[in-house]
Amino acid sequence: MDAFEVHGGARLSGTVHITGAKNSALKLAAASVLSEGRSKLTNVPEIADIPAMADILRHLGVTVTAGPGQLHFDVPARIGGETPPGLARRLRASIVLLGPLLARRGHARVAQPGGCNLGNRNIDMHLSALAQLGAEITIGADHVEARVPGGRLQGADIELPFASVGATENLLMAAVTARGTTTIRNAAREPEITDLAAYLVAMGARISAAGTTDIVVEGVEGLHPADHRVVGDRIEAGTFAVGAALTGGDVRIEGVEPSHLRLPLDKLRTIGAEVIAEDGAVVVRGGATAKATDVVTLPFPGFPTDLQPQFLVLLSQAAGTAMVTENVFDGRVQFVAELVRMGAEIAVEAHHAVVRGPRPLHGATVRATDLRAGAALVLAGLVADGPTVVTDPHHVDRGYADLAGRLRALGADVRRRSDVAAGVA
Numbered sequence: 001m002d003a004f005e006v007h008g009g010a011r012l013s014g015t016v017h018i019t020g021a022k023n024s025a026l027k028l029a030a031a032s033v034l035s036e037g038r039s040k041l042t043n044v045p046e047i048a049d050i051p052a053m054a055d056i057l058r059h060l061g062v063t064v065t066a067g068p069g070q071l072h073f074d075v076p077a078r079i080g081g082e083t084p085p086g087l088a089r090r091l092r093a094s095i096v097l098l099g100p101l102l103a104r105r106g107h108a109r110v111a112q113p114g115g116c117n118l119g120n121r122n123i124d125m126h127l128s129a130l131a132q133l134g135a136e137i138t139i140g141a142d143h144v145e146a147r148v149p150g151g152r153l154q155g156a157d158i159e160l161p162f163a164s165v166g167a168t169e170n171l172l173m174a175a176v177t178a179r180g181t182t183t184i185r186n187a188a189r190e191p192e193i194t195d196l197a198a199y200l201v202a203m204g205a206r207i208s209a210a211g212t213t214d215i216v217v218e219g220v221e222g223l224h225p226a227d228h229r230v231v232g233d234r235i236e237a238g239t240f241a242v243g244a245a246l247t248g249g250d251v252r253i254e255g256v257e258p259s260h261l262r263l264p265l266d267k268l269r270t271i272g273a274e275v276i277a278e279d280g281a282v283v284v285r286g287g288a289t290a291k292a293t294d295v296v297t298l299p300f301p302g303f304p305t306d307l308q309p310q311f312l313v314l315l316s317q318a319a320g321t322a323m324v325t326e327n328v329f330d331g332r333v334q335f336v337a338e339l340v341r342m343g344a345e346i347a348v349e350a351h352h353a354v355v356r357g358p359r360p361l362h363g364a365t366v367r368a369t370d371l372r373a374g375a376a377l378v379l380a381g382l383v384a385d386g387p388t389v390v391t392d393p394h395h396v397d398r399g400y401a402d403l404a405g406r407l408r409a410l411g412a413d414v415r416r417r418s419d420v421a422a423g424v425a
């Protein structure tokens with residue numbers, strides 16, 4: 001069976017190198033279509049979502065070549081405007097092609113996005129923001145089509161009802177070549193937004209105040225290609241940090257900016273871990289005992305929803321009662337049922353999870369209901385007695401490069417079984 005197999009008991013120790021951020025690399029790849037010519041991304045993570053995005057770009061006519069940790073794009077003068085339905089449904093982030101394609105071609109037809117199973121994942125804010133820039137939008141059963149009468153978007157003052165990451169990115173990429181000035185109010189402030197803005201600026205865009213709630217974009221006539229290094233993946237770093245704290249380990253996590261993880265690192269300290277933030281690295285040492293603390297997810301700089309499942313596992317091993325409140329994705333508490341099957345005591349009420357700990361975890365066969373839940377269940381296996389089998393590992397492969405191998409390098413007993421290997425064994 002295709003799965004992660006985990007035998008618990010080891011303390012994680014050593015150094016792990018963090019890859020570029022999945023959530024940044026995908027948007028940077030989408031942004032490459034904004035300019036004709038050759039551009040290059042480095043520090044690109046080797047995860048399954050990247051070849052999916054590369055295939056979508058190839059379908060649009062871009063020549064994409066991948067090297068170790070690199071993506072090279074050669075964008076022709078004329079590119080296609082339709083994303084292939086099968087591929088785009090596999091990759092939720094493909095919706096961020098709508099903005100750049102509209103900017104570049106004045107017309108785009110993008111398949112309705114797929115991706116993680118996190119409950120309600122609307123794109124209404126993306127569409128309403130693009131409409132405010134002058135796009136005419138029609139929504140089909142399985143696609144969205146947008147057209148710009150006159151061919152060029154018009155800058156506008158736009159307030160997002162929620163600081164959506166994807167909507168901010170789509171709008172940013174649409175606005176860079178719009179006529180006049182665009183102000184994005186209540187913009188998302190995630191480090192991946194700042195990273196995208198840095199790439200766009202390197203391509204010749206005029207963007208100020210990215211990383212704050214009010215981003216200002218002065219439209220330019222056109223962009224030129226540029227090279228860019230993808231920002232380190234704060235969520236991957238946070239996942240290893242939780243692993244270190246959970247197992248009483250001692251791990252140096254390199255390639256991440258600690259200020260991108262301020263709240264999760266503070267929470268780890270409160271729980272009882274020793275955390276040392278350095279320039280581009282974090283050292284996490286698990287304490288002798290862990291104590292409960294509440295966690296509330298919010299857009300950046302709040303506590304990231306993408307680290308909520310991993311912290312739930314850690315809190316299941318901490319003394320006391322903790323309340324975890326999920327404010328970003330309504331479906332994100334689904335995986336709690338799997339953790340409870342391993343012995344955790346967690347009660348879910350609407351978007352709150354009340355965790356009572358510590359409760360010993362026992363190995364079981366559990367299902368990765370989504371990407372971060374899958375990683376969290378692998379972490380749970382590190383402290384369970386008996387083997388843990390995490391099925392549906394493809395969710396984890398979408399966002400973590402060789403999670404099993406890198407945990408093994410830190411001393412854990414984790415294997416990624418594939419169908420083929422299981423057939424041979």
Ligand code: UD1
Binds near residue numbers: 024093126164306
């Ligand atoms: C991105 C990340 C994801 C992360 C999330 C929040 C990628 C590929 N994914 O997702 O890992 O968990 O940011 O940090 O970068 N919403 C609407 N209408 C919209 C847009 C969003 O209702 O038009 C809702 C969503 O359903 C969700 C919330 O807003 O409940 C947050 O979504 P958003 O910030 O847009 O997240 P994504 O960009 O999808």
